[in-house]
Every structure is written in C-alpha cells, then in structure tokens.
Amino acid sequence: MTREPLELRPVRRTGITVAERDGALVLTDDTGAVQYLLNETARAIWDNCDGRTSVREIVEAAQRLFAAPADLLQSDVVHLVAELEARGLIEGAS
Amino acid sequence: MNGAERPVTPPARILIADEEVALRQSLAHVIDDEPDLTVAAQAGDQDSVAGHVARTAPALALVSSRLPGPAGAPQLARRWPDTLTLLLLKDDDAWALAPALESGAAGGVELTTSLDGLLANIRAALRGETCVPRRLLGELLREIIQRNRYESAEQERLARLSPREQEVLVALARGSSVTDIAEQFFVSKQTVRSHVQNLMRKLDVHSRLELVQLGQASLSSLPGGDLEDAS
Numbered sequence: 001m002t003r004e005p006l007e008l009r010p011v012r013r014t015g016i017t018v019a020e021r022d023g024a025l026v027l028t029d030d031t032g033a034v035q036y037l038l039n040e041t042a043r044a045i046w047d048n049c050d051g052r053t054s055v056r057e058i059v060e061a062a063q064r065l066f067a068a069p070a071d072l073l074q075s076d077v078v079h080l081v082a083e084l085e086a087r088g089l090i091e092g093a094s
Numbered sequence: 095m096n097g098a099e100r101p102v103t104p105p106a107r108i109l110i111a112d113e114e115v116a117l118r119q120s121l122a123h124v125i126d127d128e129p130d131l132t133v134a135a136q137a138g139d140q141d142s143v144a145g146h147v148a149r150t151a152p153a154l155a156l157v158s159s160r161l162p163g164p165a166g167a168p169q170l171a172r173r174w175p176d177t178l179t180l181l182l183l184k185d186d187d188a189w190a191l192a193p194a195l196e197s198g199a200a201g202g203v204e205l206t207t208s209l210d211g212l213l214a215n216i217r218a219a220l221r222g223e224t225c226v227p228r229r230l231l232g233e234l235l236r237e238i239i240q241r242n243r244y245e246s247a248e249q250e251r252l253a254r255l256s257p258r259e260q261e262v263l264v265a266l267a268r269g270s271s272v273t274d275i276a277e278q279f280f281v282s283k284q285t286v287r288s289h290v291q292n293l294m295r296k297l298d299v300h301s302r303l304e305l306v307q308l309g310q311a312s313l314s315s316l317p318g319g320d321l322e323d324a325s
Contacts, residue, residue, distance in 0.1 A: 040231055043231070045235070047235070048239065053239055057239050057243070058235065060242055065195070065234060
C-alpha cells in the first residue's frame, strides 16, 4: 500500500558523500555511479531528511519561509523527495 | 529642461541600528554614497532605536541581531510594519532570523557578505523580496519546523481547557488575582482556585508563576487574549 507522500519521513541513506561544487551540492552514492546536483533550496530540504521530519512538516516550514504558492511548493518538495529516493539517495519516502 | 520633467524618486531612507560604532559609521558612508539610498538616522543602543524609527519613518531599518528587547528586529517589525526590517546577522546569530521573519521582517544579511551583497539585499528588501542567506536555508527550515512543532503542542494543550479555564488563564496572564477573577466572573474564590488547580494539572505546570508565564506566552492563542485592554 502506498502511503500519503506528505506523511512520509524520509531519511538520508548512509554512505552518501556530499561535496560542494561551484556553490551547489553534489551527492554521490557509495558506488560513485549516482551523482545528483542540489541547488541551495533542495539542499535545505535534503538537510532536513532526518527520518523524524515528515514531508508535510518540511512543506509547511517552506511555506513560511518562501513567498511561493503553497500548491507549487508542495508539488516541488514531493517531487524532489521522490526523485532522491528513485536515485537511492534517501529512503523511507514510499 | 525641455518638455515635462521626469518624476524624481527620492532616495530610500535607511536607519542603521547597530551597537558597533565603526561598523555603523562605515555602513552609513557606503549607503550615503548610493544615489538611491540615504541614511535617515543611526542608533547605537536599544533605547534610541524606537525613537529614531518613530521620528524618521525610514523605509528600511538595518538592525543588528545583537540588539535585544524592544529594539530587536522582531519587535520593530511588529510595531512598525511600514518600515522594512533587515537583520544584520552577527557571527552565529542565524537563530535570530526565524522569529524576525515570522514577525514580518524582510530577512537578514550576514556580515560576512560583501558590501555589494549588502546593498543588493537592501534593494531586494525594498522591492518586497524576502532576503535569506542561501547558506542558512537548511538551518532556518529546521528552526521553523521546530517552532511549528512547539506551537502545535501548545495548541493541543490549550485545546484541553474548557472555555472558562481559558478565560481564567487569560485573566491570570494579565495579572488578575484570584479575588479579581472571582469578582469578574461572579463566582466564589474557591471556584477560581479550583479552576487554577485544573489549569495546572492540564497544562502540566507546578506553580502559579509557571502558569502565569505560560498564559502570557500563549495569550495570542487564547480567545480574547489578543485584546489590548484587560477590562
């Protein structure tokens, strides 16, 4: 059964290395095969994928921080979390 | 000049509130050199900031994160919503940004940024943009998540109170005594004491003082708690 995306509590997968490159954050998995580039906003979301914080909490906090339409923010955060999981960089997101 | 004169936009007036004289004066020189900005006033201590804001009505106040109390950015942003507040973040003061933003401040700028960066942030704030140092986004998001959790827990606790208990809590928070409350609600003092005991049990506090402090912190969340007049 698929859980409601907003109720998920994703956690950063162990073994991911994090490096700065030209102001962006590069995530690399333990095989070195998967690399993913995060901008500063995505990095803030990644930083809060701690297994305790739900996607809903991240979205609600982001809404207080960024002057962007709520539905757009929610869609962006949910999409980012799904993509990070699809690439094996976080878990607990499905 | 031939033809209609172009309207001239006056430079935006900036208040600089910082406890460090050299920094304040340097910023004033830099700002006054810009054609679209001018320094309305400088303030160096918490007592003079409010007076300068009231007297000069600046478009934007640059406020040190080290200025406490009524001169602090959250208080200024709430009291003078027509003046944009931009926090000057000192050292590890990133924590100060979340309450300032929630009070309506335009954002914050780190002093490790360049002068061009500082001016760009001032202009962005004047355009109505929120200014948050990118480096601090993750930390700030975490801070807001924790504040949201605290507020949710507080709402849950307050929701356990009956309407009468909420009224008693508001009265206590405003400094009313048991006798005052008994007279106000036309009940006996024993009834009020019973409400106080129930409040302490439901809110898990162990003294009257703690109850009053919690009530004061929760006033804005309680019915009638946001009224200025306690009558």
